[in-house]
Amino acid sequence: MAKTYALADIKQHTKDKDCWIVVHGKVYDVTAFLEEHPGGYDIILSSTGKDATQDFEEIGHSNSAKKLLDKYYIGEYEGGDSAPPAAKVxxxxxxxxxxxxxxxxxxxxxxxxxxxxxxxxxxxxxxxxxxxxx
Ligand code: HEM
The missing domain is CATH 1.20.5 (Single alpha-helices involved in coiled-coils or other helix-helix interfaces)
Structure with a gap:
């Protein structure tokens, strides 16, 4: 079963050498992706240590950007998916x-x-x- 992380765990990984983000109730270790991010690494760093679902969705990321997330999946977020079901479909x-x-x-x-x-x-x-x- 996938490991579950709490907000306190998420807050331990907010550096450019060790960076996790939370999107739609899932936790991603995006350290290796920071430099590759087309929107820049600093904007991802500003969305760490919290649920970044809203930040991620507001930008209007493409489907390929959403698929890219899978590559960095490390576990589930204890707080679940913060997006309302209607917004997901x-x-x-x-x-x-x-x-x-x-x-x-x-x-x-x-x-x-x-x-x-x-x-x-x-x-x-x-x-x-x-x-x-x-
Ligand atoms: C690991 C998670 C993320 C992945 C895999 C990702 C991936 C991408 C990709 C592939 C693009 C290029 C455009 C597209 O295909 O939609 C992009 C653009 C962008 N992303 Fe992300 N992104 C992530 C997280 C974030 C976060 C948390 C933010 C913060 C608000 C953010 C802000 C942006 C911005 C502003 C652009 C537009 C860049 C431009 O057009 O100049 N991204 N992202």
Missing amino acids: PPKSANAAAREAPKGAATRAFHVVLPLLILLAALAINFYYASLKK
Whole structure:
């Protein structure tokens, strides 16, 4: 079974020669990765000694960046995954598309319904004047 680490353990590894980070309830020893990190080693160092899930996700790391994490996995974090379940499932773009779909549908409906309403109003006025002439 994987080893479980507490926050106190995490706080012991915050140096550039010995650096762990916590993302989504898992602990990673990223010492060897620090120099390779495209965002720079200092930004990772600033996310050590705590749960870095939010920092990691806020940047919008790519899927390949997320896969890269596996390479450095050393165990589970006692505090679990801090991210809410909803935030874990849908990727950003799918989320945006889902939000836009109903709006698109509503706009389309509006474009159909509005001319029909105008037509109905015109017919009603026509009938009204026709009935006046009788
Ligand atoms: C071990 C964990 C991490 C891995 C494996 C990782 C990996 C990567 C990779 C591969 C990129 C290139 C862009 C991409 O593919 O998304 C990147 C960019 C970046 N990362 Fe990380 N990252 C880690 C942790 C962090 C943390 C904790 C932070 C702190 C907030 C951070 C901040 C950034 C920033 C700011 C960039 C953008 C760099 C730029 O575009 O100039 N990363 N990271």
